[in-house]
Ligand SMILES: Cc1cc2nc3c(=O)[nH]c(=O)nc-3n(C[C@H](O)[C@H](O)[C@H](O)COP(=O)(O)OP(=O)(O)OC[C@H]3O[C@@H](n4cnc5c(N)ncnc54)[C@H](O)[C@@H]3O)c2cc1C
Ligand SMILES: Cc1cc2nc3c(=O)[nH]c(=O)nc-3n(C[C@H](O)[C@H](O)[C@H](O)COP(=O)(O)OP(=O)(O)OC[C@H]3O[C@@H](n4cnc5c(N)ncnc54)[C@H](O)[C@@H]3O)c2cc1C
């Protein structure tokens with residue numbers, strides 16, 4: 186039997202000591218030789234457990250084999266036939282709980298799985314660096330018109346697939362830039378905005394019109410959309426930040442991660458004053474939560490010059506929902522983790538500025554509805570952390586701007602849109618939905634997958650409707 | 655891009671412009687606002703839709719130059735274009751027949767009170783308007799407001815126009831002479847709204863105020879605009895901007911408006927250093 190190296194082929198990264206002073210990408214990527222070496226670790230399993238672990242079932246052994254054979258055009262073509270945004274997914278997917286989590290190599294004693302995400306990213310970046318973009322042939326005879334609400338991964342994917350099928354597609358995006366969370370949430374050091382812009386430009390080159398500054402339900406009404414289009418896809422995401430609502434929440438220096446990250450990513454506050462939008466610069470920062478959003482917020486605060494950044498999380502390390510790679514990066518950069526700790530009050534000075542966060546220690550009790558052990562406060566364990574900035578990253582809920590303008594749409598008890606998981610069909614004929622607005626805050630790849638399924642269902646719906654006419 | 659089709663100076667450092675924004679114009683209602691950006695590096699700032707013309711697809715914005723973005727807007731010319739105009743945002747004002755309404759506007763807030771009082775007049779209300787300013791030249795849009803008001807009172811701090819005093823003096827004056835007010839609105843500087851809300855409470859008049867916290871997206875996605883109303887945190891951009899004046903935590907709002915004071919100063923100084931003399935504004 187051939188010997189497989191135990192560990193993933195190391196990948197070049199910016200030194201933690203340097204990268205905490207800049208917003209440049211942390212992971213620098215493989216060279217061709219490194220990528221081929223990593224591709225050689227793949228066993229080409231017949232049962233393909235990795236494929237089953239991928240929410241869009243990418244032919245993983247297939248693209249890896251082509252890469253191993255140095256046939257990069259073929260590798261690209263395989264990837265792109267499943268995934269419209271491989272350069273994004275290679276960077277942000279939680280591979281450890283998807284493809285890599287199922288990889289046979291990873292199940293072998295003392296072995297790390299194949300670095301599938303890093304290979305995906307390598308192939309996608311290789312294609313981008315060729316500078317030639319292959320624009321697929323688009324049928325000139327249009328099959329119908331589709332309106333897409335929201336230019337996040339769900340909406341962009343649905344738009345691209347429908348355009349390729351021959352539909353006239355118009356995206357309505359509330360913000361001034363397309364990309365959704367990819368643009369306003371995930372920071373530059375993890376996902377360079379030039380990559381998102383490149384993908385958005387590709388989708389435009391398919392003939393998709395993107396109408397930014399257009400708030401569906403406000404700048405254009407639902408009945409106008411129904412009149413002008415054969416079908417509507419809603420991908421408005423789960424963009425409204427939740428707050429813990431503890432005393433002192435409105436003190437200056439207390440942010441939602443959404444605001445903090447939007448200022449930095451969408452508004453480029455890290456370039457202030459070259460960019461007009463400011464963000465407060467915290468010296469001692471407390472971040473609440475331990476998901477990807479919390480990692481992004483804490484590492485951004487560090488890059489803005491914070492002297493200390495502490496993550497407080499009411500559960501333990503085991504329940505932490507962040508991507509494992511980001512967690513490791515955060516530790517390398519000096520973020521401190523305070524497990525089983527929950528803020529109960531923000532304390533401010535007489536000018537309304539935050540000066541400290543009062544926390545309480547927690548212990549884990551019986552499992553709750555989510556199956557995770559429920560955190561319970563320990564009486565009398567309150568303590569104070571001095572802080573001039575606190576950032577809450579405890580979750581987001583559905584944005585109501587569209588939903589309140591569309592009362593016919595049936596919602597789930599949690600306030601998301603009720604939609605068929607296979608088609609995205611909502612309670613209203615001709616209206617489909619997918620991504621975070623259906624599932625609640627989830628992942629880029631699930632949003633993309635939902636966009637793809639809905640594109641197919643919309644195609645079938647419009648064709649069957651036109652056949653009847 | 656959103657072209658500026660006309661521009662006029664209406665007071666020291668106060669301007670009105672009409673901007674081409676057909677989608678906003680055709681959906682706007684009194685009490686709503688837009689979020690604009692002057693350029694690619696610009697900040698997103700909220701401005702009230704002071705008027706709109708559906709046929710021409712234009713909206714009217716009235717603003718006071720107070721910082722980088724509004725200074726820059728003041729230097730823009732007819733034919734120039736704003737990078738972004740998004741809206742209409744926020745809940746429209748609740749227009750219906752109340753009976754007698756008291757409309758209080760101060761400073762550039764007069765621009766926000768005007769579309770509401772127009773619509774209230776059309777809905778059959780008796781409209782009593784109080785406009786306040788530090789001095790006569792800062793009382794803007796007086797003639798337009800007068801056209802849609804049954805009565806109009808001006809107060810100035812220095813007495814250079816109308817009654818010497820502040821808007822709350824005007825409010826008390828009108829109630830003292832026996833007028834029964836069914837609903838009031840107050841829009842202007844935060845302190846003015848605070849004290850008119852206190853006075854309205856004393857006088858037993860229900861009052862709406864239009865809050866002006868710092869905003870980013872204006873669509874409920876960030877929480878920058880959060881205010882405390884009663885015991886609850888509300889997002890002014892989607893839950894407001896109008897709220898029951900009795901219930902607002904004013905001191906918190908004023909603190910939050912000062913959040914970026916140092917950076918705002920740097921931004922404006924850099925801008926002035928770049929463009930030179932702006933004393934003409
Ligand atoms: C900080 C952060 C980090 C994350 N990190 C990861 C990660 O590492 N890996 C991962 O897989 N996932 C991550 N996620 C989650 C992931 O980004 C989301 O699950 C995904 O973006 C959802 O895609 P979507 O298309 O459903 O919605 P979104 O990306 O939220 O896009 C929705 C779009 O709709 C627009 N919109 C809303 N209302 C309207 C309206 N009325 N009219 C017009 N437009 C409207 C919004 O402006 C937005 O652009 C992260 C999320 C955040 C916030
Ligand atoms: C719903 C709403 C409607 C508004 N309508 C109008 C309008 O019609 N005309 C108009 O002139 N202004 C209006 N404002 C206020 C306007 O948005 C601010 O004056 C503007 O953001 C200042 O931007 P700047 O870059 O020029 O100044 P900055 O440098 O950002 O700020 C300079 C000064 O203005 C204050 N300021 C900053 N942001 C705001 C704000 N959002 N509200 C009040 N003060 C602020 C700061 O505290 C500071 O003292 C409105 C605000 C809201 C929330």
Ligand code: SF4
Nearest residue numbers: 227228230235288289
């Ligand atoms: S499970 Fe791992 S080794 Fe097997 S095909 Fe997939 S990537 Fe290759």
Ligand code: FES
Nearest residue numbers: 872874876877891
């Ligand atoms: S401005 Fe972002 S939520 Fe109101």
